[in-house]
Amino acid sequence: MDGMPETVPAGASLVLAVLLALMGLGLLVAGRTGSTGRLRRNGLVGIRTGRSMESDESWRTVHRTAAPWLYAAGGTPLAAAVAVLFVRQPVAFLAVVLGSVALLLVFLCLGVWRGTRALPPRA
Template sequence: MLADLVLLPVLLAAGLVLVWCARAAADGRLGRNQVAGIRTAATLASDEAWRAAHRRARPLSEGAGWVLAAAGPVLLLVPGDSLSAVVAGAAALIALGLTVAGAVVGSRAARATAPRG
C-alpha cells in the first residue's frame, strides 16, 4: 500500500506533464528545445518541422500521458504490491509504446516538411 501511495502521484504527475507537453508542442506554446518534445535531427531542423511533428504525434503522445495518469488511481483499486507492480509496469510499457510510435510518425511528418532537392 505504501508503494501505491508513492507511485500514484508519480504516475499522475508524469502523465499530466506528458499531456501538457504534447498539447503545448502541437499548438506552438512549446518551441524547439533540447529538453522536452520529439528531438530528432528532422524535428529540430526548423520551427515548421517541429510543429508538424508534434501535431502529427499529439494523439499518441497524449494517449501515453493519459495511460500513465489513469494508472495512478487504479493502483488504489488493486490488492497487493505485486499486482500494483504489474499495473504500473503495464502502464509504463503501453506509454512507452505510444511515445515511440508518436516519435516515429512525428519524425516522418518533420521530414516531409524538408525542402526537396
C-alpha cells in the same frame, strides 16, 4: 510467499500514484503545447530528433502530428495512478505499473515515428 508482503503498503501506493499522475500530466501538457505550436524548439522538452530539430517548421509538424500519441501516452500513467490506489496484491500492482510504462513507451515511439514520417523527404 517467500519474502513478499501480502499487500502493497498504502503509503507506497500513494507515492507511486502521485508520481504516475505527474508523469501523465507532464506528457499531456507537452502534447497540448506541442499541438498548438506553443512549445518552442528546445533541448529539454519535446520530440528532439535530428529531423525535428532541423527547423521551427519541422518541430511544429512533428509535434502537431504526434499530439494524439502524446495524449495517449499521458493518459496511460493517469489511469495507472488511479489503479494503483486500489490494487493491493503485489503481483497485480507490479503488472499495472510495468504494463502502463510499457504502453506509455509504445505510444511515445508511435508518436515519434508518426511525427517524423509527416515531414517531407529530405532534398
